[in-house]
Amino acid sequence: MKISYFYRFSFRTQLAITFGIVTFVVLVTASLIFGFWFVRLHQASIQNELQARVHAASELVMQSLKDRTAEIIDLSRTPDLLKSEDAIAQLQDRMNNKRALKSEYAWMGVANPDGKVITAAGKMLLGKDVTSRDWFKVGRTATWLGDVHEAVLLSRLLPRENENEPLRFIDIAAPVQNTKGELIGVLGAHLHWSWVTTLAESVLPEDASVREIQVYILSRDGVTLYPFADTGKISFRQNEDLKNSATEIVWSDSKAYVTAQIGLPQTPEQHLGWRVVLRQPVEVAYAPLKTLALQMIVLTLAMAICAAWLAYRVAAFVNAPIALLVQAVQRLGVDTNQVDVPKRLPQELRTLADAIQIASTDLTASRQELVEANEMLERRVEERTRELELANDALARQAMTDGLTNVANRRAFDMKQSELHALSARTGQAYGLLIIDVDHFKQVNDNYGHHVGDQVLAAIASKITASIRTTDFVARYGGEEFAVMFYPVTTPDELAEVAEKLRKNVSQFTFSTVGHVTISLGGCMISGGSIDRESGLKFADGALYQSKLAGRNRYTLA
Ligand SMILES: Nc1nc2c(ncn2[C@@H]2O[C@H](COP(=O)(O)OP(=O)(O)OP(=O)(O)O)[C@@H](O)[C@H]2O)c(=O)[nH]1
Known part of the structure; x- marks a missing residue:
């Protein structure tokens, strides 16, 4: 595993893997050392047992031969x-x-x-x-x-x-x-x-046949004297030193045996040179070791699994305070409230936790200041926006309003007429247009001054506005000219009625300083679908001209 790949794991997993590997290596090493030691011990034990038995056999045979020889000597x-x-x-x-x-x-x-x-x-x-x-x-x-x-x-x-x-x-x-x-x-x-x-065989254990332990008696030349079936067939002397100790020897049948041997001590009466041998096939002698090895593997695996589980738990235990600190740090960026760090921690992590706590406190205070500053900024932006909107509205109104008379100006009139013209063209219903001109207004200026003239114009605008419906539209059309539009108009009588009403209301009103002032009106019904806007204006102007020609203080409809 590459180191960089290892670091992709969580800290807890890294700890668990590290603990697990260390524990596994220690366990396997201990098992191998113990296993090797135990195998050597067991092998030595088997060899010692065979050697002890072959020694006993030799002693017994020799002693019995001595006894029998002594009997014969005694008798002779x-x-x-x-x-x-x-x-x-x-x-x-x-x-x-x-x-x-x-x-x-x-x-x-x-x-x-x-x-x-x-x-x-x-x-x-x-x-x-x-x-x-x-x-x-x-x-x-x-x-x-x-x-x-x-x-x-x-x-x-x-x-x-x-x-x-x-x-x-x-x-x-x-x-x-x-x-x-x-x-x-x-x-x-x-x-x-x-x-x-029989003497030699008497030293064999009761389960000798099961354990395949056999006794051999060899001649001085290494020829098998006993058992008879193997006489002359089996030997090991060619390859092995004759030594009085147990060891593993490959016999002439090509099989390995744990072999214990001892030469019969020679006495003045006998120079037989026999060699008593006990042998046990290696695979049988060491069979328990195979079972033991299997048991050790199973035990080691079981212990490794337990160790892995323990490593995982230990990693969890070690990692727990770190995980809590990580959670605390993660909450730092999310929680608006101050983050509480865990209290029961090791010394090193305690220092880190204190730093996080201080950072959290500072961050919370800074965040609060930021929130307040933001709210204040938002309030100021709202205020400024409202002020700007009001100013814009005022500007818009100003751009569309006549400053002297406070009614719509000529630009507003043009826009409104275009709007009504289009509406009329779409609905097929006509709108009414009245153009109003103050009679002999030059004389007002001349007689009372321009300032009084302005007051008269403002008063006439006010009078016109008061005389029509709020849904109707009034504008200052020119110097001393006004225009009124209303929608819809179905008959010329409606137009005439409004014109007369305006004329009458103005003429009957007594203006300060000036007294009575009259107006002349020219009007027409304009159907947006029939004529264009300018043509409608010309018709109304023409009608106004007719009213002037006819003597003023009247209305004419085109
Ligand atoms: N005070 C004042 N006078 C204005 C204003 N605009 C136009 N006038 C005057 O209105 C007068 C209009 O005169 P004329 O067009 O000759 O017409 P009139 O004197 O009203 O005579 P008729 O229209 O023929 O009845 C001019 O003397 C303009 O100077 C204004 O805003 N204020």
Whole structure:
């Protein structure tokens, strides 16, 4: 995993992964060390057990051979053993008893110096010539313990213990001498080889067959003496040193065995050179280790899972105050209220929390100031906007209003007429237009001054406005001229009625300083769909002119 990729995880996950990996490595390392140590211990234990057993087997065989040899020596040195017929008969009784009590004795007897058997247990081989037998040859001069060999003379006389196996013995012999030290006979005994092998096998554990532990007896040359089935077939001597310790050895069957061996100690009476060996197949001996390894793997995995869970919990625990601080910092940018940071924190985080608390306090105060400043600014903008709107309205009104008479000016008239003209064209209903001119106004100016003239114009405008409906429109059309428009007009009578009403109201009004003033009017009904706006104005102007010509203070309709 790339480091940069690692940093994409949350802090908690990073902690969990780190704790998890460390714990896992420690667990696996500990398991490997413990496992290796335990394997070595177990292997040593198995090897030690086999070595102890093979040692016991060797001791037992050697001690038993010693005992039997001692018995033969003891018997051979019995005074007057062959002195008389009675002594020989007694010897036979003793040999009979010994053979009856100790089944390992297959045969026991005495041959005279010429090699003829003169007495024997069970009278076996009595009178037979044994001069060619090794036990007799060596036993003439010294105590002798011979190596295992197949029965020759006795093979027909004794039953076989195992049909598949020849009858085999080991021989013990000792010279029998008279008081002068002259040889008078050789005492010999044949011991069943099976007795030796049974002794060796007696050290095996009860479950030896299950554990496939086998005992071997090898000759000095490494040839298998026991078990008979493997005689001459199995050996390991070619490749291995002969040492009295347990080790793993590949035998001639190409299989590895835990092998414990010990050489039979040699004594003055015996130079057999046998080697007792115990072996157990490695895969069987160490089978429990496989189970143990499996158990350890399962245990390690279980512990790793527990450790991972624990790491996740520990990471959560360690990360909890940091997560709270992160939340507090996130709220700094969102909450308008002051942020409360957690109180119970480690020393380092406490310092950080204090800094966040101070920042929150400052931020809240700054935010409050900002809100207030913003509100004030908004209020001022609203005020200014309202003032601007009022000023704009005033300006708009001013632009459309005649300053002297306070009614609409000529521009406003033009716009209104265009509007009404279009409306009329769309609806098909006519609008009325009256153009009003003050009669002999020049004289007012001339007689009373321009200022009084202005007052008269303002008063006439006021009078006109008061005489028409609020929905009607009045404008100062020119110097001393006014115009009135109303919509809709259906008959000329309606137009005439308004014209007359205006004329009458003005003429009947008494103006200060000036007294009575009259007006002349010219009007027409304009249908927007029939004529254009300018043509309508010309018609009204023409009618006004007619009113002037006709003597003034009247109205004319075009
Ligand atoms: N005081 C004053 N006089 C104005 C104003 N505008 C125009 N006049 C005067 O109004 C007079 C109009 O005179 P004329 O056009 O000759 O007409 P009249 O004297 O009214 O005579 P008739 O219209 O023929 O009845 C002029 O003397 C203009 O100076 C104004 O705003 N104030």
